[in-house]
Amino acid sequence: MIKLLRPEQHVCTEKDGQGKRCDGSLKEYYPFSDYFNEVDRARQKEIEREIGRRDKNIPLLRCQLCGQLYYHPLFKWK
Numbered sequence: 001m002i003k004l005l006r007p008e009q010h011v012c013t014e015k016d017g018q019g020k021r022c023d024g025s026l027k028e029y030y031p032f033s034d035y036f037n038e039v040d041r042a043r044q045k046e047i048e049r050e051i052g053r054r055d056k057n058i059p060l061l062r063c064q065l066c067g068q069l070y071y072h073p074l075f076k077w078k
């Protein structure tokens with residue numbers, strides 16, 4: 001599930017089983033563009049289902065530690 005990036009959010013806020021915050025740094029991620037990053041086919045399918053289309057220019061943010069995805073509030077795909 002892709003989460004909305006909160007204002008002033010710069011790190012990942014996912015919690016693990018013990019309730020500890022991930023705090024991983026977020027990096028720009030283009031799920032359908034192998035130019036910017038390596039693509040993960042299984043994950044692409046999930047993202048495509050959620051977004052409803054494949055678009056090379058869809059900018060997401062990905063946590064460097066746990067892989068959680070975020071989208072910017074100014075970017076709406078629906």
Ligand SMILES: [Zn+2]
Pocket residue numbers: 012013014022023024063064065066067068
């Ligand atoms: Zn994380």
